[in-house]
Amino acid sequence: MTALAVQTTNLSKSYDNQSALDRVDLRVPEGSVYVMVGANGAGKSTTFKILMNLERPDSGNASVFGLDTGANGPEVRAHIGYVPEHYDAGYRWMTSARLLQHAEAFYPSWDSAYADRLVKSLDIRMDRKTGGLSKGEGRRLQLVMAMSHRPPLLLLDEPTEGLDPVARRQLLTLIAEHLADSPTTIVIATHHIHEVESLADHIAALNGGRLVAQMSRDELQKNVRRYELELPENWKAPAGLVATQTRTSPDGRDAQWTIIGDERDVAERLTSSGANVREAQPLAFEEAALALLSGERAQ
Amino acid sequence: MLVTLDNRDLRPLYLQIMDEIRRAIVVGKLKPEDPLPSVRDLASELAINPRTVSQAYQELEREEVVYVKRGQGTFVSPTMKKNSRERQNLARALAKRTLIEARRSGLDLQELIASLKEAAAEERQ
Amino acid sequence: MTTTPLHHLPRLSQVVREQLRVTALSIRLPAIALAAIAAVVTMLVIADFLRGRGGVEFAPELSLIPAFAGALMPIAVWLNEQRFGAGFMWTLPVDRTRHALAKVLAGWIILIVAVTGFVIWLLILALITKGNITGDEIIRLLPASYDPNVSAVDPSTLRTIRWSFPPVLRLVPFFAATGAYILASAIALGFRHPFRWIIGTVAAVYLTAAIGQGIADDQFWALSGKLIRTLQEGRYGLDTLLSARAESLRTVVTFSNGQRITAWRGLPVVTDWIIAVLLWTGLGIGGLSAALMRHRENR
Numbered sequence: 176m177t178a179l180a181v182q183t184t185n186l187s188k189s190y191d192n193q194s195a196l197d198r199v200d201l202r203v204p205e206g207s208v209y210v211m212v213g214a215n216g217a218g219k220s221t222t223f224k225i226l227m228n229l230e231r232p233d234s235g236n237a238s239v240f241g242l243d244t245g246a247n248g249p250e251v252r253a254h255i256g257y258v259p260e261h262y263d264a265g266y267r268w269m270t271s272a273r274l275l276q277h278a279e280a281f282y283p284s285w286d287s288a289y290a291d292r293l294v295k296s297l298d299i300r301m302d303r304k305t306g307g308l309s310k311g312e313g314r315r316l317q318l319v320m321a322m323s324h325r326p327p328l329l330l331l332d333e334p335t336e337g338l339d340p341v342a343r344r345q346l347l348t349l350i351a352e353h354l355a356d357s358p359t360t361i362v363i364a365t366h367h368i369h370e371v372e373s374l375a376d377h378i379a380a381l382n383g384g385r386l387v388a389q390m391s392r393d394e395l396q397k398n399v400r401r402y403e404l405e406l407p408e409n410w411k412a413p414a415g416l417v418a419t420q421t422r423t424s425p426d427g428r429d430a431q432w433t434i435i436g437d438e439r440d441v442a443e444r445l446t447s448s449g450a451n452v453r454e455a456q457p458l459a460f461e462e463a464a465l466a467l468l469s470g471e472r473a474q
Numbered sequence: 475m476l477v478t479l480d481n482r483d484l485r486p487l488y489l490q491i492m493d494e495i496r497r498a499i500v501v502g503k504l505k506p507e508d509p510l511p512s513v514r515d516l517a518s519e520l521a522i523n524p525r526t527v528s529q530a531y532q533e534l535e536r537e538e539v540v541y542v543k544r545g546q547g548t549f550v551s552p553t554m555k556k557n558s559r560e561r562q563n564l565a566r567a568l569a570k571r572t573l574i575e576a577r578r579s580g581l582d583l584q585e586l587i588a589s590l591k592e593a594a595a596e597e598r599q
Numbered sequence: 600m601t602t603t604p605l606h607h608l609p610r611l612s613q614v615v616r617e618q619l620r621v622t623a624l625s626i627r628l629p630a631i632a633l634a635a636i637a638a639v640v641t642m643l644v645i646a647d648f649l650r651g652r653g654g655v656e657f658a659p660e661l662s663l664i665p666a667f668a669g670a671l672m673p674i675a676v677w678l679n680e681q682r683f684g685a686g687f688m689w690t691l692p693v694d695r696t697r698h699a700l701a702k703v704l705a706g707w708i709i710l711i712v713a714v715t716g717f718v719i720w721l722l723i724l725a726l727i728t729k730g731n732i733t734g735d736e737i738i739r740l741l742p743a744s745y746d747p748n749v750s751a752v753d754p755s756t757l758r759t760i761r762w763s764f765p766p767v768l769r770l771v772p773f774f775a776a777t778g779a780y781i782l783a784s785a786i787a788l789g790f791r792h793p794f795r796w797i798i799g800t801v802a803a804v805y806l807t808a809a810i811g812q813g814i815a816d817d818q819f820w821a822l823s824g825k826l827i828r829t830l831q832e833g834r835y836g837l838d839t840l841l842s843a844r845a846e847s848l849r850t851v852v853t854f855s856n857g858q859r860i861t862a863w864r865g866l867p868v869v870t871d872w873i874i875a876v877l878l879w880t881g882l883g884i885g886g887l888s889a890a891l892m893r894h895r896e897n898r
Contacts (some may be wrong), residue, residue, distance in 0.1 A: 344521060
């Protein structure tokens with residue numbers, strides 16, 4: 176059993192009677208690139224804020240590297256590099272260089288040579304006041320601040336937001352290199368699945384605050400299939416299938432069902448219900464992830 | 475470019491990388507004792523998780539297609555020759571994929587073989 | 600993994616030092632503006648002196664500027680921060696309460712440096728214009744029967760004494776600034792919308808005092824009015840903190856022959872001042888502690 180970088184138990188949080196997190200049990204294995212997918216407001220940012228102890232959960236608890244986030248706020252934050260969703264210029268009058276100096280004072284593990292290299296590859300103007308940076312540049316600066324002290328855990332909230340395809344590719348390359356250089360667990364929250372799929376090796380689907388499913392990339396590959404079916408007349412679907420998308424021909428004899436579950440088990444159930452499984456197609460990562468999102472039951 | 479990934483390929487990334495390395499060996503781009511790109515370099519070039527590259531390399535090592543020299547990297551096995559079983563493996567994998575595609579389009583084996591011969595003849599012209 | 604010693608917390612002295620740098624840098628502009636004003640005033644005073652006007656006396660305890668500066672300093676300190684919520688400052692690996700306190704301390708240090716500069720400037724002005732720097736002077740004391748409502752005063756009822764100014768009262772501006780600063784910091788950290796509370800309180804106080812003065816026969820209003828006046832000008836009131844009560848004890852009276860002179864209703868008492876400092880600073884510290892409780896991480 177691999178060690179867990181992040182673990183939450185029954186984590187719940189609501190704002191103004193709207194549930195942002197509903198009894199969420201996250202398990203993020205150490206060293207993984209764990210992608211949380213879900214629409215805006217699904218609870219992803221709230222999770223990050225709770226891990227950083229910027230918000231307190233209504234119930235349940237969260238731990239990072241075995242430390243409870245509520246009781247050990249500062250120590251937990253010392254091990255995290257956090258890039259929030261919205262760029263907050265904060266000290267608008269400070270230059271980028273000064274802001275990095277400011278951050279460096281708080282992290283003994285700061286690698287200034289690495290910071291310099293990152294700044295160069297991300298093309299950030301060092302003598303510009305942070306208030307005068309473009310939104311993308313500001314977020315890239317935040318990324319430098321998060322990565323330069325080589326934290327064992329990176330929390331990236333919509334890291335590709337607002338980035339053009341070239342900048343996006345640059346970011347992914349940077350993260351790949353960072354991963355190769357330092358043992359890091361990365362949790363990425365995004366609703367743009369395909370932009371980060373080449374990095375992902377775990378996925379969690381959040382829907383309206385509920386954790387619909389979380390699994391490794393291999394498990395996702397194995398457990399989501401598009402079944403091409405030939406249906407008899409008056410066919411009744413077998414009970415207990417988690418179907419996230421169904422398409423039936425007008426005459427009701429052909430259908431295409433996207434089902435989550437062990438392929439052999441699902442195929443057996445379909446066959447015994449009278450349907451003929453012509454084919455069980457695996458799906459590309461993004462499609463499979465989207466299928467997870469629309470799944471009804473938490474696993 | 476030793477390795478290019480096809481994002482329409484639905485197979486796990488590490489399998490695709492393995493096939494690409496095998497292909498490079500078969501066509502001679504990688505010769506016996508040639509170094510493979512480092513995990514870091516390949517991951518950076520493809521913008522993918524280095525663990526995926528490591529997994530591919532480890533699987534290739536298990537199949538004795540490559541070997542690891544401690545502190546120096548991964549190298550193509552000296553026993554890898556152009557006309558080795560790798561060529562057969564590659565051909566078989568390609569054939570399997572083609573058969574699946576053909577079946578999806580409702581073609582049987584005979585029709586597929588006939589079409590292959592026709593297409594090859596066209597190309598020669 | 601267990602948390603590594605590499606990612607330990609920064610030392611508190613380091614945090615205070617960094618907050619000092621940040622706060623000092625952030626008030627660069629107002630500081631320059633004030634320096635410019637001081638330069639202008641200096642030139643005006645010298646011009647007056649050269650024209651034959653008398654010397655400027657060195658009386659920093661009579662100036663309300665240090666207290667004003669103390670009250671306004673928290674605005675400069677916290678202007679660029681999100682005091683509540685997920686501000687950048689709180690994402691750093693420092694305990695939230697300690698970090699807030701470090702920032703308050705940094706602001707205080709800068710304030711005291713500024714007040715010291717102010718006092719030295721006043722001393723220089725007095726020296727240049729050959730004004731009274733010892734504070735010893737001959738003053739007119741009003742009798743106990745003095746009634747401010749009577750327009751003309753009989754000059755024979757005044758006593759003339761030589762007052763030797765207690766040197767310890769030179770510290771008044773430092774404690775006035777500190778007391779005001781702590782109280783204002785408590786408000787800044789304790790309320791999400793401090794200005795609403797300040798304006799509301801000031802309005803309430805003003806109204807109560809005004810009504811209390813008018814409706815002398817209604818118990819509640821009369822008492823409230825009296826309470827407010829005591830808080831302001833009483834023995835241990837706000838004015839005692841701010842000027843050792845010199846402000847309210849000093850007044851201009853008109854003699855029956857029309858002559859107007861400065862006279863004192865009483866003299867500042869050092870022990871009264873010390874007690875007032877302890878009371879108001881104690882109140883401020885209590886308020887600040889309560890405000891910091893709002894920001895504590897472990898609950």
